[in-house]
Amino acid sequence: MNFSWFLPNLGLLLQGLECTILLIAVSGTLGIVLAIGVALGRMSRSRVVSSTFGLYTSVIRGTPLLVQIYILYYGLGSAFAALPWLRWGPLWPYLRNGFWYVALTLVLSNAAYWGELIRSGMRAIPPGELEAASAFGMGRILTLRRIWLPRTLRNLLPALAGETVMLMKATALASTVAVTDLLGAADIVRAQTFHVYEPLLLVAIVYLLLTYGIESVYGRVERGKVLRPGR
Amino acid sequence: MLPKLVEVDGLRKSFGPVEVLKGVSLTARQGDVLALIGGSGSGKSTLLRCLNLLEMPNGGRLVVNGEEVAIRHDRHNRPMLADRRQLARIRSGVGMVFQSFNLWPHLTVLQNVMEAPIHVMGEKRAEATEHAMSLLERVGLTEKRDVYPGFLSGGQQQRVAIARALAIRPRLLLFDEPTSALDPELVGEVLKVIRGLADEGRTMILVTHEMRFARDVASHVCFLRGGVIEEEGPPRELFSNPQTAACRQFIGTHLAH
Numbered sequence: 001m002n003f004s005w006f007l008p009n010l011g012l013l014l015q016g017l018e019c020t021i022l023l024i025a026v027s028g029t030l031g032i033v034l035a036i037g038v039a040l041g042r043m044s045r046s047r048v049v050s051s052t053f054g055l056y057t058s059v060i061r062g063t064p065l066l067v068q069i070y071i072l073y074y075g076l077g078s079a080f081a082a083l084p085w086l087r088w089g090p091l092w093p094y095l096r097n098g099f100w101y102v103a104l105t106l107v108l109s110n111a112a113y114w115g116e117l118i119r120s121g122m123r124a125i126p127p128g129e130l131e132a133a134s135a136f137g138m139g140r141i142l143t144l145r146r147i148w149l150p151r152t153l154r155n156l157l158p159a160l161a162g163e164t165v166m167l168m169k170a171t172a173l174a175s176t177v178a179v180t181d182l183l184g185a186a187d188i189v190r191a192q193t194f195h196v197y198e199p200l201l202l203v204a205i206v207y208l209l210l211t212y213g214i215e216s217v218y219g220r221v222e223r224g225k226v227l228r229p230g231r
Numbered sequence: 232m233l234p235k236l237v238e239v240d241g242l243r244k245s246f247g248p249v250e251v252l253k254g255v256s257l258t259a260r261q262g263d264v265l266a267l268i269g270g271s272g273s274g275k276s277t278l279l280r281c282l283n284l285l286e287m288p289n290g291g292r293l294v295v296n297g298e299e300v301a302i303r304h305d306r307h308n309r310p311m312l313a314d315r316r317q318l319a320r321i322r323s324g325v326g327m328v329f330q331s332f333n334l335w336p337h338l339t340v341l342q343n344v345m346e347a348p349i350h351v352m353g354e355k356r357a358e359a360t361e362h363a364m365s366l367l368e369r370v371g372l373t374e375k376r377d378v379y380p381g382f383l384s385g386g387q388q389q390r391v392a393i394a395r396a397l398a399i400r401p402r403l404l405l406f407d408e409p410t411s412a413l414d415p416e417l418v419g420e421v422l423k424v425i426r427g428l429a430d431e432g433r434t435m436i437l438v439t440h441e442m443r444f445a446r447d448v449a450s451h452v453c454f455l456r457g458g459v460i461e462e463e464g465p466p467r468e469l470f471s472n473p474q475t476a477a478c479r480q481f482i483g484t485h486l487a488h
Contacts, residue, residue: 132333135283136347136399137322146350151337 005193006202009185016185017206019099023171023181024214026103028164031110036149038115039122053115060112066173068109073101073177098177106170110163117159121152154222161218165211172207182206233261234297236403236434237282242291244277251277253458254291259403259451264429265436266445266466269455270481275438278455279405282436283325284318287311296324296402323352326396330408332388334380334395340367341376344395352399359398366394370424386417393424404428406437442485446470454478 006013041053060068080086080095094100125148133143153160175184186199193199237259244252251274259265267275280286282295287310293300298321301313312318334343344363348354354362367373370390380388389409396404409425410418422444429435429448439445445452446466453463454473462469462478470486473479 126333128329128331128333129335131285132327132329132335135285135322135325135327135329136395137319137351138347139319142350146346147335147337151335154337 009189013185016182020182027106030107034111035114038111039119057112069105098179102174121156125151157222164214238294240292243289262432264450266449266452267438273455274458275455325403326401327405328409332392339377344398370394385413386420389421404435
């Protein structure tokens with residue numbers, strides 16, 4: 001086994017790592033915000049609203065992530081390129097960068113998967129706790145912000161830890177649309193140095209370490225503010 | 232005569248096709264302790280829940296804390312408030328204690344008590360803390376201030392719930408079977424707190440199965456059956472000399488054990 005390629009390419013690999021972490025952070029944060037919206041939309045009393053969000057969830061969950069990335073990147077990307085005001089406008093450096101297409105796809109995907117998770121978590125909160133909030137004069141938004149969501153998200157921490165790890169692994173698909181994420185960086189190294197095997201081994205270990213990092217962050221949050229088991 | 236805090240006249244409430252309250256009337260003046268008794272399904276809990284609008288009555292007149300509740304019906308004939316701002320006003324003057332405590336498990340005891348004063352009434356944190364601590368002292372739970380509800384016994388949880396209800400400085404207190412979810416040996420500590428509140432002249436309406444407690448503490452007892460108040464009066468009269476056969480039987484079985 002030969003790791004002579006490692007030091008000369010360290011900068012590139014770190015860049016890739018940074019890109020992967022950024023993808024997780026951006027699509028995780030925006031994803032959860034949107035997922036709360038999807039959960040609320042699915043629970044809406046309006047049939048039109050709830051079935052619209054239901055359709056959204058089915059479409060996103062019913063198509064492969066890679067297909068979605070391709071559709072957004074090649075479809076949307078080439079549609080944008082056909083619009084002169086975009087093609088020659090100030091946003092073009094971003095619009096031609098695969099990173100934002102992958103981030104957008106992951107946000108939309110997380111919103112659908114996590115939305116259903118959050119919805120089931122919200123429905124599992126005993127109605128009496130929400131009724132108490134309402135009896136003490138808390139309106140719907142205040143109840144949601146102070147009682148319902150904090151309770152739900154804390155209950156869901158173990159599940160969300162798993163979902164975040166899944167998200168991390170999904171970010172590797174970014175390398176398919178020329179984004180230099182961790183795997184993308186490794187691919188470049190492999191192509192340039194003809195060491196086809198060792199760089200893969202390295203990124204596998206880094207992904208494993210990232211997983212460990214994600215799980216320990218969630219574990220800390222959980223231990224710090226964990227809901228003690230009820231009697 | 233002390234002012235009337237609660238006036239209910241011909242109150243009706245249906246759940247779908249089932250009419251649970253079929254025209255109930257009662258009055259509570261300041262300092263009254265009303266006990267609502269009756270079998271399950273008699274409508275006593277629904278009546279209590281109408282008083283802070285957890286249930287919206289379908290018809291009849293309802294005055295709470297001197298404010299008449301204005302109800303209108305939407306196009307599906309469902310009852311709703313004519314003025315939604317009334318909801319906050321009514322509820323901020325009514326403290327409620329539930330059968331299953333319904334404390335918020337992600338907040339500590341102190342946070343549970345301070346939640347509504349800070350986030351609903353807009354009290355300052357320092358002021359709310361001081362008030363909450365004095366309330367915890369009165370229910371004997373100061374040393375549990377930083378504990379989560381899951382660590383408390385049922386009796387302790389219910390005492391926290393009482394402190395939480397007192398924290399909004401309510402003019403009226405509602406108790407919905409406050410001891411029914413408790414182990415028998417824990418009932419006493421909760422009743423003691425409620426009795427203390429009655430002694431200091433608080434206006435309270437409670438749904439209870441504790442007949443002895445109702446007899447000793449209530450100023451007025453209403454026996455509900457089939458969605459109406461079948462019999463009512465001062466506890467001494469109602470318990471020693473019930474007029475209707477149903478009330479006589481109910482009291483007989485419940486006072487016996």
